[in-house]
Amino acid sequence: HPAVIAAFVGAAVLAALFVWRERRATQPMLPLSLFSHRLFALTSLVGLLVNIAIYGLIFVLSLYFQRINGLSAWWTGLAFVPMMAAVLPVNLLAPRLAERIGPCPTIVVGACVSALGCLGLLWIAADTSYWMICAQMIAISSGLGLLVPPLTSTLLGSVEKARSGIAAGVLNATRQTGSVLGVALFGSLVAAERAFMAGLHLSLLVSAAVLLLAAVVIGLGAPARG
Known part of the structure; x- marks a missing residue:
């Protein structure tokens, strides 16, 4: 248009x-000089990519529950409760894993877990059981819960303490931008008449690809000591 x-x-x-x-x-x-720090630039990019995948997918799944399964907005919200409930306990485990294998490898693991959850939903159909979908949604949110704490701490640790507030604001801005882009992109994929399921499957593939790209970006781009 x-x-x-x-x-x-x-x-x-x-x-x-x-x-x-x-x-x-x-x-x-x-301060544009912040982006001269490799870890700062990489984690900002990963935050953008992850939110494109996760929040765009949440948007189209909410449409799936309402338009395809016929759920009300109330029951659609409740359908996401197990997915969101998995985030907190995994958030608590993430720092321990980061201490063992490092923050950047933890981000890689989290992104890969979410990507596998997206790929596990590729067989979704109009009559797929909610509980089968829920298991993959929990995998997606678990990966998100695993990568966000080390992502935040790595970004903040890459700059001087005096600029921590600005750094946190940049991460939040990039993640919010990713959310908007994801909703716009995936919304356009499912907007065509009588092609919602095809658009949903394509959205899942794009989400998995974007998450794997985020894993490659931080896995290969971060310095060894990061």
Whole structure:
């Protein structure tokens, strides 16, 4: 649609102007020098990729429960409870695993677990049992719970303590941007008439590919001591 294309063009122009202005500001809102730290740049990118995959997928799964299974918005929300409930206990285990194998390998493991959960849903159909879907949703959220704590700590540890607040803000901004991009991308894939399931399957493949890309980015790009 012309409006969408115009919005992308406008975003590109404004982004270029933002970078131009920040380079010349004496006290920039976003110090671009932060991205000279390899771990900071890598973890910011991973945060973007992970949220594209996870939150875009949550969006299309909520449409699946309502449009295909006929659930109400209330019951659709309850259908995600087991998925979200798995995040907290895995969050508590993540620091221990990071101490054993390192934060970057822990991020890799978490991204791969979520990717496997996405691939495990490729056989989803209109009549698939909720509990079979739920098991894969828990795998997806468990991977997310495993990678977020070391992702955050690695990003904050890559910059000086005086810039921790700015660093946390950048990570939050990149993750929120990823969420918006994921919803927009996957929403467009399932929007076609009578092609929702094909779009859902394609969304699952894209999610798995993006998560594996995030694992490769941090696994191969991070320095050994990271």
